Amino acid sequence: MTTHDDESTGLALSSDESQLQASVERFIANEYTFDHYRATVREGGFNKAFWKQVADLGLVAACFPEDWEGYAQSGTEPFLVLEQFGYGLVVEPLVSGVLAPAAVLVATGERDRFASVFNEMMTGERLLALAWAEPNRRFDLAPEAVKASQTGGGWQLDGEKSTVLAAPHADSLLVSAATVDGPAMFLVPKDADGVELVTHRNIDGQGAADIHFRQVAVGSDALVGKPGEGEALMRAGMNMGAAMTCAEAVGAMDAALKLTVDYAQTRKQFGQAIASFQAIQHRLANMAIELEYARAMLQLLATGLFRGSESDRSAFVSGIRAKIMGCARFVVSDAVQLHGGIGVTDEAAISHYFRKVTALDLAWGDSRYHLERYRTERKAGTDLMASLY
Amino acid sequence: MARSLRGRNRAGSWEPSEKADSDEDFMKDSFLSGFREFREEIRTFVAENLPDDMRERARRGFHATKEDMRRWMEILHKKGWSAPNWPKEYGGTGWSPLKRMVFEIEMANADAPPRNPFGFHLIGPVLCEFGTEQQKARYLPAILDGSEFWCQGFSEPNAGSDLASLKTTATLEGDHYVVNGQKTWTSEAHLADMIFCLVRTNRDGASQGGISMMLIDMKSPGVTVRPIITQDMSHYVNEIFLEDVKVPVENLVGEENQGWRYAKFLLENERTGSAYLPQSKSDLNRLRSLLAELRENGDTLASNPVLDAELARAEVDMAAHEMMVYRIIDGVTGIDSNAAASMIKARGAELQQRIAGLWIEALGPHALPVYEDGEEEYGIRASPGAMSQYLIRRAVSIYGGANEIQYNIIAKRGLHL
Numbered sequence: 001m002t003t004h005d006d007e008s009t010g011l012a013l014s015s016d017e018s019q020l021q022a023s024v025e026r027f028i029a030n031e032y033t034f035d036h037y038r039a040t041v042r043e044g045g046f047n048k049a050f051w052k053q054v055a056d057l058g059l060v061a062a063c064f065p066e067d068w069e070g071y072a073q074s075g076t077e078p079f080l081v082l083e084q085f086g087y088g089l090v091v092e093p094l095v096s097g098v099l100a101p102a103a104v105l106v107a108t109g110e111r112d113r114f115a116s117v118f119n120e121m122m123t124g125e126r127l128l129a130l131a132w133a134e135p136n137r138r139f140d141l142a143p144e145a146v147k148a149s150q151t152g153g154g155w156q157l158d159g160e161k162s163t164v165l166a167a168p169h170a171d172s173l174l175v176s177a178a179t180v181d182g183p184a185m186f187l188v189p190k191d192a193d194g195v196e197l198v199t200h201r202n203i204d205g206q207g208a209a210d211i212h213f214r215q216v217a218v219g220s221d222a223l224v225g226k227p228g229e230g231e232a233l234m235r236a237g238m239n240m241g242a243a244m245t246c247a248e249a250v251g252a253m254d255a256a257l258k259l260t261v262d263y264a265q266t267r268k269q270f271g272q273a274i275a276s277f278q279a280i281q282h283r284l285a286n287m288a289i290e291l292e293y294a295r296a297m298l299q300l301l302a303t304g305l306f307r308g309s310e311s312d313r314s315a316f317v318s319g320i321r322a323k324i325m326g327c328a329r330f331v332v333s334d335a336v337q338l339h340g341g342i343g344v345t346d347e348a349a350i351s352h353y354f355r356k357v358t359a360l361d362l363a364w365g366d367s368r369y370h371l372e373r374y375r376t377e378r379k380a381g382t383d384l385m386a387s388l389y
Numbered sequence: 390m391a392r393s394l395r396g397r398n399r400a401g402s403w404e405p406s407e408k409a410d411s412d413e414d415f416m417k418d419s420f421l422s423g424f425r426e427f428r429e430e431i432r433t434f435v436a437e438n439l440p441d442d443m444r445e446r447a448r449r450g451f452h453a454t455k456e457d458m459r460r461w462m463e464i465l466h467k468k469g470w471s472a473p474n475w476p477k478e479y480g481g482t483g484w485s486p487l488k489r490m491v492f493e494i495e496m497a498n499a500d501a502p503p504r505n506p507f508g509f510h511l512i513g514p515v516l517c518e519f520g521t522e523q524q525k526a527r528y529l530p531a532i533l534d535g536s537e538f539w540c541q542g543f544s545e546p547n548a549g550s551d552l553a554s555l556k557t558t559a560t561l562e563g564d565h566y567v568v569n570g571q572k573t574w575t576s577e578a579h580l581a582d583m584i585f586c587l588v589r590t591n592r593d594g595a596s597q598g599g600i601s602m603m604l605i606d607m608k609s610p611g612v613t614v615r616p617i618i619t620q621d622m623s624h625y626v627n628e629i630f631l632e633d634v635k636v637p638v639e640n641l642v643g644e645e646n647q648g649w650r651y652a653k654f655l656l657e658n659e660r661t662g663s664a665y666l667p668q669s670k671s672d673l674n675r676l677r678s679l680l681a682e683l684r685e686n687g688d689t690l691a692s693n694p695v696l697d698a699e700l701a702r703a704e705v706d707m708a709a710h711e712m713m714v715y716r717i718i719d720g721v722t723g724i725d726s727n728a729a730a731s732m733i734k735a736r737g738a739e740l741q742q743r744i745a746g747l748w749i750e751a752l753g754p755h756a757l758p759v760y761e762d763g764e765e766e767y768g769i770r771a772s773p774g775a776m777s778q779y780l781i782r783r784a785v786s787i788y789g790g791a792n793e794i795q796y797n798i799i800a801k802r803g804l805h806l
Contacts, residue, residue, distance in 0.1 A: 010719075011420055011715060011719040012720075012721045013721075261804055261806070264806075265806070275806045276806075281796065281797065281800035281804075281806050282793065282796040282797075282800070284804055284806065285795075285796035285797075285799035285800045285803070285804070286796065288724075288728070288732070288799055288803055288804060289732045289735065289736060289799065292713065292722060292724065292729070292732055293709045293710075293713060293732075293736065294709075295722075296709050296712035296713040296716055297709045297712060299712055299716065300708060300709075300712045303419065303420075304419075307419075319704065319705045319708065320705070322702075322705050323705045323706065323708070323709050371702060371705070372698070374701055374705065375694075375697055375698055375701040378701070378704075383704055383708060384705065384708035385421075385711055385712075387419070388419040388420070388421045388422065389419075389421055389424075389425070389428070
């Protein structure tokens, strides 16, 4: 019989992980002040100098596994980095411009072909935008609005994508398109003829764009994976984005709770700090519970994400995300409520956390969407813990 | 590509494991995977040793009878498993807290009946730690083999969530204390041989400072037990009247006026127990089987998307609850341990209530009859104890510190308000 007597369950971070966590925390606290954040948002949501620092510190590489030339050992590293990004309201697109598109490329299994792309991502020289969302298709991953047809020397893309995150800052677009053989993915230079971006700012300060493709001609080497694989590849990207933004949401919840506790201890009404009222205390206590439950789920996600097949992964990610985003929406909603009127102003930091969580939620699938995805894709008789047993 | 490399559980790898050499290779290093053989051992043990009649009663959702609890403790005792939480020298297992949690989860998963917790779970560890040699010799063996039943005399009519305001008094008169007062909400008192009580031995100073813990024989003259019938028309809880009850001084636990300390020690052991994780996981299994069995409009309820969504939501919440428990056991939460215990107590209570609520909604009108012993000729046989559990579980967010008290503790200890 295996005995674990007197052993830890091994849930604590390793010393390498703790160091990474502490260094990201320090870095964000020092560099990414609220003023810095506001300035970045005003400038369109991307600060090149900051991104260079992120890359130089190895924080992008820390998110890539070793067999993809990165530093990640346990798979927990990207969660640690992104939690701090969420805590600091970082708008630079580590998930939408790096990790989610990288997951699509990884899912092709063509490591050698994309090695240079990964290296450029890790050194901060390259961002990709994952162009999948289409007008009035919500989270439908099977492309329809952009069509790709084979030409003599390659492919021609026509159609339209909506609210593509990171697009204004990206060098290339990873585009899902319908072909006669089914969905496919294409790597398209942003400056290709016929590509037109209508850029905008999202509520969380991230830059995004609607993209029109008009007779965009690309070579045959633009095809990523095979025609017909596009939806499965997008699924890998969606799973990565949905998973990683959970870490940002947990960081944002954490910050929102701290801000609210501080505010409640400072704000006086009827001659006393509102934190002395039991009605306020109970709301704060419930926010604290939701944060801890979300943290527990994030640990399950970090522990189990890279186990199992991609088909199991969808249900696993969705079940966990349904819980975490539900917790996050609860916490930031109550945080605004407890701030009172100031909470709904642009001036108050808390409103930015509210917007951050809302944006993370809607960009990668909200709690209800993922609960339904979990419900319909889970295997009968297994539960979310099964992969750890 | 380095196939074998990925086969050795490259946890950080982004590639799906279906390319791994075997599943087993891939699952090596989860913090729970070291218990696979242990889980199997428990499943086999329960399958081979749980009497059929007891399994059937548990499956149908009935509260275990005293005789069931006694027999099961006796069976477990023979295996050395009747008090897994005790130190080895007193007949426990010496298992780590995580291993004990895995044990309880697997026991519940195998539909093993619950044990009377007041002996092995609550007073046992207190006696192991603070009891005299005579107390250990007298009480521990009878808890281990199930022959003696205990109940807990903490709550009083005016001391519920505010436990330290208790008023039952014990006055030293020669070689015994004279105890007077009233205890209430005492689970299983009508089945118990012994009760461990908190009593006031000093009326001066701080309310917590004058409290002592003592062991009282339920057959002592002056002890009267009166049933409280709960809204499920069952008898679990009681009022106890103590009138000039003589308690020998050797039945004092530890030192006089230190009872609060022992009570806190006892409740510390409750920390993850009050999450009710093992039982709730098995409750979720029952919900799954009810939805799979019960029918409506020519199909099973499992294909009803609204009910299935509620099941899915409960599964997700249960996973979060389970991870919370492991994190608390491992001490990695980073929050005050009292606050953490309050979190899982409060959310655990809500989960228990929600799942029982889904049972009875699934049963619909068939949940309505009062089933006295499950052998009646009316109703359907799906889960006769479901309504009873639903009704009694309204109490789980009240006893052991109502949820509102848990929020107070979280606010104070966790958020420093």
